[in-house]
Amino acid sequence: AQSVTQLGSHVSVSEGALVLLRCNYSSSVPPYLFWYVQYPNQGLQLLLKYTTGATLVKGINGFEAEFKKSETSFHLTKPSAHMSDAAEYFCAATMEYGNKLVFGAGTILRVKS
Amino acid sequence: GAGVSQTPSNKVTEKGKYVELRCDPISGHTALYWYRQSLGQGPEFLIYFQGTGAADDSGLPNDRFFAVRPEGSVSTLKIQRTERGDSAVYLCASSPSPAMNTEAFFGQGTRLTVV
Numbered sequence: 681a682q683s684v685t686q687l688g689s690h691v692s693v694s695e696g697a698l699v700l701l702r703c704n705y706s707s708s709v710p711p712y713l714f715w716y717v718q719y720p721n722q723g724l725q726l727l728l729k730y731t732t733g734a735t736l737v738k739g740i741n742g743f744e745a746e747f748k749k750s751e752t753s754f755h756l757t758k759p760s761a762h763m764s765d766a767a768e769y770f771c772a773a774t775m776e777y778g779n780k781l782v783f784g785a786g787t788i789l790r791v792k793s
Numbered sequence: 794g795a796g797v798s799q800t801p802s803n804k805v806t807e808k809g810k811y812v813e814l815r816c817d818p819i820s821g822h823t824a825l826y827w828y829r830q831s832l833g834q835g836p837e838f839l840i841y842f843q844g845t846g847a848a849d850d851s852g853l854p855n856d857r858f859f860a861v862r863p864e865g866s867v868s869t870l871k872i873q874r875t876e877r878g879d880s881a882v883y884l885c886a887s888s889p890s891p892a893m894n895t896e897a898f899f900g901q902g903t904r905l906t907v908v
Binding site: 684686689712716722723724725726729732770772774775776779780781782783786 | 828
């Protein structure tokens with residue numbers, strides 16, 4: 681069965697610093713990959729997704745992620761953190777028609793001023 | 794409406810009671826999903842509907858859980874004989890199609906507390 685692992689349940693960065701949130705998947709077949717963000721008291725919102733084609737994908741709010749098949753990774757980055765980026769981030773994967781998502785446990789991002 | 798709507802936003806019930814959680818998907822979305830998110834964990838898949846039929850219910854934990862979508866739009870998740878372990882946020886999502894590259898749009902969830 682496929683699984684998604686997010687390293688670090690909490691990440692803290694200073695405003696303006698690089699954001700790096702790690703995600704690894706376990707699957708013999710490269711899945712489609714997604715990053716979702718959840719702000720307090722709001723629903724999950726799609727940041728970006730990788731399906732096919734270019735392995736570096738850009739999303740909303742300046743985030744991007746790179747699919748690396750050899751490392752089975754899909755890490756999320758942003759060059760410069762903003763206070764408004766503070767939220768919980770979920771990596772998710774799907775490998776089958778039906779689009780059933782398998783989620784990681786989430787990473788809470790804290791941005792310090 | 795503009796997004797996926799879930800009601801109620803919060804539900805407190807006593808152990809052993811029956812509860813229903815409602816999801817209004819985005820109009821025209823044929824695929825509808827239920828997930829459960831326990832504290833400190835990511836969402837876990839429960840069931841997926843394509844139209845009116847449950848295409849995959851492999852995530853339902855036991856036979857106390859049941860979901861319907863009789864007209865292919867609104868869905869209701871039903872939990873019988875609730876247990877304290879059922880306490881979680883129940884998320885609903887909808888998608889224009891079940892294809893793997895389509896985005897799932899999530900509601901804000903129903904927080905269920907069983908006391």
